[in-house]
Amino acid sequence: MSLRLWDERVVPRLVDASLRGHEIGEFRGQVCTGLTGRVVEIGFGSGLNIRWYPPAVTSVSAVEPSDVGWRLSERRRRGSGVPIERAGLDGQRLTLPDAGHDSALVTFSLCTIPDAAMALREVRRVVAPEARLHFIEHGLAPEPAIQRRQRRWEPWQRRLAGGCHLTRDMPALIAANGWEIEGLETFYLPGPAIGRPWTYLFMGVARSA
Numbered sequence: 194m195s196l197r198l199w200d201e202r203v204v205p206r207l208v209d210a211s212l213r214g215h216e217i218g219e220f221r222g223q224v225c226t227g228l229t230g231r232v233v234e235i236g237f238g239s240g241l242n243i244r245w246y247p248p249a250v251t252s253v254s255a256v257e258p259s260d261v262g263w264r265l266s267e268r269r270r271r272g273s274g275v276p277i278e279r280a281g282l283d284g285q286r287l288t289l290p291d292a293g294h295d296s297a298l299v300t301f302s303l304c305t306i307p308d309a310a311m312a313l314r315e316v317r318r319v320v321a322p323e324a325r326l327h328f329i330e331h332g333l334a335p336e337p338a339i340q341r342r343q344r345r346w347e348p349w350q351r352r353l354a355g356g357c358h359l360t361r362d363m364p365a366l367i368a369a370n371g372w373e374i375e376g377l378e379t380f381y382l383p384g385p386a387i388g389r390p391w392t393y394l395f396m397g398v399a400r401s402a
Contacts (some may be wrong), residue, residue: 195309199265199353200356201259201260201262202261202352202354203260204259204355205238205239205261205262205265206261206265207244207373208238208239208262208301208353208355209238209239209241209262209265209277209383210302211239212226212240213241214236216382216383217241218241218244218245218393220266220329220396221241221242221245221300221329222245222323223297223396224298224300224328224329224396224397224398225242225243225245225246225247225327225329226247226300227247227296227325227327227398228246228247228250228296228327229247229249229250229295229296230249230250230251230252230294230295230296231250231251231252231253231254231293231294231295232246232248232250232253232254232294232295232296232297232298232342233253233254233280233287233289233296233297233298233316233319233320233369234266234297234298234299234305235239235256235298235299235302235303235312235316236255236256236257236264236284236299236300236301236302236303236305236306237253237255237256237257237262237263237266237279238259238262238266238302238306239265239269240255240265240266240269240270240273240277241269241296242300243266243269243270243272243273243277243297244269244273244274244401245323246275248271248298250275250296251268251275252275252276252277252278252301253275253276253277253278253293254278254280254281254289255277255279255280256279256280256281256283256284257279257282257283258282258283260388263270263279263365267397272318276357277321277377278319280388282327283317284302284306284312284316285306285307285308285311285312285315285319286301286311286315287315287316289319290319291318291321291374292318292319292321292322293320293321294319294320294321294324295317295318295320295321295324295326296326297319297320297324297325298315298325298326298327299326299327299328299330299333300329301329301330302330302333303328303330303363303366304330304331304332304333304357304358304359304361304401305355305357305358306356307356309361309366310366310370312372313326313366313367313371313372314332314370316369316380317372317402320398320401321401322401323401324377324400324401325398325399325400325401325402326367326372326398326399326400326401327360327397327398328363328367328395328396328397328399329394329396329397330361330363330394330395331359331368331391331392331393332359332360332361332363332393332395333359333360333361333362333363333393333396333397334364334389334393335379335393339389339390339393340360342373342389343359343390344359345362345398346363346390347358347359348358358377359391363395364377364395364397367399369400370402371391371402372399372400373399373400373401373402374397374398374399375397375398375399375400376397376398377395377397377399378394378395378396379393379394379395379396380393380396381393381394382394382395
């Protein structure tokens, strides 16, 4: 199988399988708390956040490049009371009007977007002033020993996991591109220490600056 077919057909299914568990779901629930109104979601994937949208969400503009991911989300979308439309394929270049959304959501997606800084600026453009970005992402661990392992394995991670980076400093990236972080939690997912290059998480909320 070519790398392109792997990325298009296999990776979305692997992501759906690996990120739909109960423990990750609890974090999704936490990060979706406080979303309101019209939400733009970057990296919608297979719709794993749908069950966690709070009642205050009135619609979702879903930005998702993968047709396979979008098809995997069909059942979840049908079961949702929230109107969801596919609003684009590329988080770096949103085909959405300025200031047309009330909240933004991104979960486990900034790691794969080639130019995550551009995507964050685009999200800033399409939300209203003082809107909030809710996020949960994995990235650069605090310990130098883990960082060395992340740098060593990142080329393989990017090749096998759809361009996923292990070494992005997510809070710094968010703060440098139009957002002021208002709340942040950092932690490792429970599990064996060997998994720590992949399991250091950043969860929080940022306000458009």
